[in-house]
Amino acid sequence: GAGVSQSPRYKVAKRGQDVALRCDPISGHVSLFWYQQALGQGPEFLTYFQNEAQLDKSGLPSDRFFAERPEGSVSTLKIQRTQQEDSAVYLCASSTHRIATEGSTDTQYFGPGTRLTVL
Amino acid sequence: AQSVTQLGSHVSVSEGALVLLRCNYSSSVPPYLFWYVQYPNQGLQLLLKYTTGATLVKGINGFEAEFKKSETSFHLTKPSAHMSDAAEYFCAVTAFSGNTPLVFGKGTRLSVIA
Numbered sequence: 001g002a003g004v005s006q007s008p009r010y011k012v013a014k015r016g017q018d019v020a021l022r023c024d025p026i027s028g029h030v031s032l033f034w035y036q037q038a039l040g041q042g043p044e045f046l047t048y049f050q051n052e053a054q055l056d057k058s059g060l061p062s063d064r065f066f067a068e069r070p071e072g073s074v075s076t077l078k079i080q081r082t083q084q085e086d087s088a089v090y091l092c093a094s095s096t097h098r099i100a101t102e103g104s105t106d107t108q109y110f111g112p113g114t115r116l117t118v119l
Numbered sequence: 120a121q122s123v124t125q126l127g128s129h130v131s132v133s134e135g136a137l138v139l140l141r142c143n144y145s146s147s148v149p150p151y152l153f154w155y156v157q158y159p160n161q162g163l164q165l166l167l168k169y170t171t172g173a174t175l176v177k178g179i180n181g182f183e184a185e186f187k188k189s190e191t192s193f194h195l196t197k198p199s200a201h202m203s204d205a206a207e208y209f210c211a212v213t214a215f216s217g218n219t220p221l222v223f224g225k226g227t228r229l230s231v232i233a
Binding site for chain 1: 128155164168219220221222223224225226
């Protein structure tokens, strides 16, 4: 596709509900990242995939958060038993993958985000 | 560990005036540095990035930034502000490869006054 897309753009959930947020990366992009952006803050890393492999999930704030990318393309971030502190914008980013060499870096392209409000 | 500090959560300039947004970083390894811009209800758009080589980096929309290792800084500048530059700006750092998570600052909101 032309860019990273995310759905839904807005989600309102009652506390305790489960939610699922979808990310469609740029076609052919191997790497996919999820970030959480609280109001008035910069994005914070949640988790990272290379193809279908979840290589880093150190940023997930609790075991209520779960992410998957089963076919190495679309990814879903699931939040179980949502809490008010989960209210934030969830950003997805994708990038191509090259063998890492010093001096090279791939740009992460960001989607528009999903704004989650937990009441 | 890496971190980014953006001085000033809100900067206001007059149209046509110099834009200066400050970013200082901390990194235990040589850093790769980025500036992203975020317009309301939109995702982040890359303005420019520094990896190695020339320390003055030019980006889109007339922005540029200079990597100063001795000052651990990567300030963003633009000679003449336009109304369309009003947005949130984020400085970010990563190490070695872009395929590692970005560490962002808290952002600076730029207002441009006519």
